[in-house]
Amino acid sequence: NAGVTQTPKFQVLKTGQSMTLQCAQDMNHEYMSWYRQDPGMGLRLIHYSVGAGITDQGEVPNGYNVSRSTTEDFPLRLLSAAPSQTSVYFCASSRGTVTDTQYFGPGTRLTVL
């Protein structure tokens, strides 16, 4: 298993540009989520999904959209990038049972100029 994969690893955008961060898992996990990591603030939940076709907002959803058309993929879209979205983004997945654990991808480092 490749586990949780994220692309790209690094990205630089200009203010106002749009892009999609990709996340995929091959473990047939129902639960997937996106976090952002900022210095001194830990990780904060952006959006999550409990299965294909179902998404919901986390703690910091503004400026981000998600969709879950398949179990494997959970892309994160930035429609109009802002410097405040400069961060490291992590995708995570789990089977979705109460005793299960989340597996994290390697992260995408995004800089918005």
Added chain:
Amino acid sequence: GEDVEQSLFLSVREGDSSVINCTYTDSSSTYLYWYKQEPGAGLQLLTYIFSNMDMKQDQRLTVLLNKKDKHLSLRIADTQTGDSAIYFCAESGGGTSYGKLTFGQGTILTVHP
């Protein structure tokens, strides 16, 4: 909302024990986790504890939970230079919120030879 607090830095000598502390505010927290993040990498689950437990031991790792004080600690015995990393405490509730983790800011552990 939920809040998780950690001290930001800890420095120890190789071979000593490290104790990383965490406090949380959500009394309905059901699961508490410790994650490790090495430079440039994603998060790796180290261990977790259910809220109805006081202690959990896993090789060099000991987790203590004081539910009354909402205090969680991670003790690493015989700390090695390879243990240098950022350690995150995280909590989640039960039921439908089990996968929505709230993270602390992270503790940077530095191990000196």
